[in-house]
Amino acid sequence: MTGVGIDDISIYTPEYYYSLHDLVIAHGIDPNKYLVGIGQERMAVPPPDEDVVSMAANAVAPLLTRQLRDTVSTVIFATESGIDQSKSAGLFVHGLLGLNPHCRVVEFKQACYSATAGIQLAADLVRQRPMEKVLVIASDIARYERGSEGECTQGAGAVAMVISANPRLLELHPVSGLYSVDVMDFWRPNHRSTACVDGKLSIDVYLRSLAEAWADYRRKGGLPLGAVDKLCFHQPFTRMAKKAFAALSEAAGSEAAHLDESCYADSQIYGRAIGNTYSASLYIGLCSLLDRCGEDLGGRTIGLFSYGSGAVGEFFTATVKPQYRRHLRAEAHRAMLDSRRRLDGRTYAAWFYDAPSQAEDRVFPQESRGRFRLAAIEGQRRIYAAASSEPARAAA
Incomplete structure (x- = not known):
């Protein structure tokens, strides 16, 4: 039987981060508790115009080819930071990226495990129909109470993977x-x-x-x-x-x-x-x-x-x-991480904790650097758009 696995992979994380060095000062504790004790140095912080959908679309964008658009049979979106209790977050991504309309789109939830369930289902689907490809996306924002023990483990990011027969990266x-x-x-x-x-x-x-x-x-x-x-x-x-x-x-x-x-x-x-x-x-x-x-x-x-x-x-x-090395995006990932901007404590708190409720209609100024962003909420509808080439910049 033809091998099945991960044919392509791309990650995305917001342009901004908050340093754990700054968080230990804010919490008034020994720096080693975070930097050594849990092994963290930075947390990615999404600006107000970035959510799990925009991060997911930005993770998928580098993978898109005409062939993938035509052959993708299923989109599986794994998240525990869902934006709607009914509509799959994957359908927003499907529309933003202009994917093949003749495919199924679903959202999976089981805490941090759900992307693995998606990959295993995707592999079985491809084993049945080897000419098809499945797009598995995982996108989340880890958010805890301000000042809690979990605050130091916050972060945000997405990964997109193409599951196919004869994979170029990893055979499951x-x-x-x-x-x-x-x-x-x-x-x-x-x-x-x-x-x-x-x-x-x-x-x-x-x-x-x-x-x-x-x-x-x-x-x-x-x-x-x-x-x-x-x-x-x-x-x-x-x-x-x-x-x-x-x-x-x-x-x-x-x-x-x-x-x-x-x-x-x-x-x-x-x-x-x-x-x-x-x-x-x-x-x-x-x-x-x-x-x-x-x-x-x-x-x-x-x-x-x-x-x-x-x-x-x-x-x-x-x-x-x-x-496998011929098909990695190592340099793009390195450049993305190296080019991020450090937030001050005030901006970090405003974005993670003090932002207006997304249940309210509003227009979001552009802060994100990705290709896609959350542009507005109108009548309880989330409006996504392609980002302009010159986003606004948060104060460092």
């Missing part, structure tokens, strides 16, 4: 290990704009889900850890990868003897500079690994663990294609 293996349990470790009720989280419980459930998903993967005939060369974990904060690696090593025993922290270190680079991106987190980490690893990963095996609070975990593996 058919076996995956699963674990689900009903637990209230993290949630966001409909009436809240910020999440509720039991931090200690969430870490405990994450690690238990990893151990259980790994055990299920091996029971189903998955590869021993000795056959895995690199690892990529869901990272609500980058230090979580260290905890995950320790837990997986304990669960796998002697199979993990050949691995050390270098096996996942490159997957942390983008997350450290962006912050938590919920459903996009694992795949921004994967992109970081592929873009930034100095080794040639062609033919090597990557183990991936996806986790979403509430909770669902999945462990699966994939093989990197031999010529």
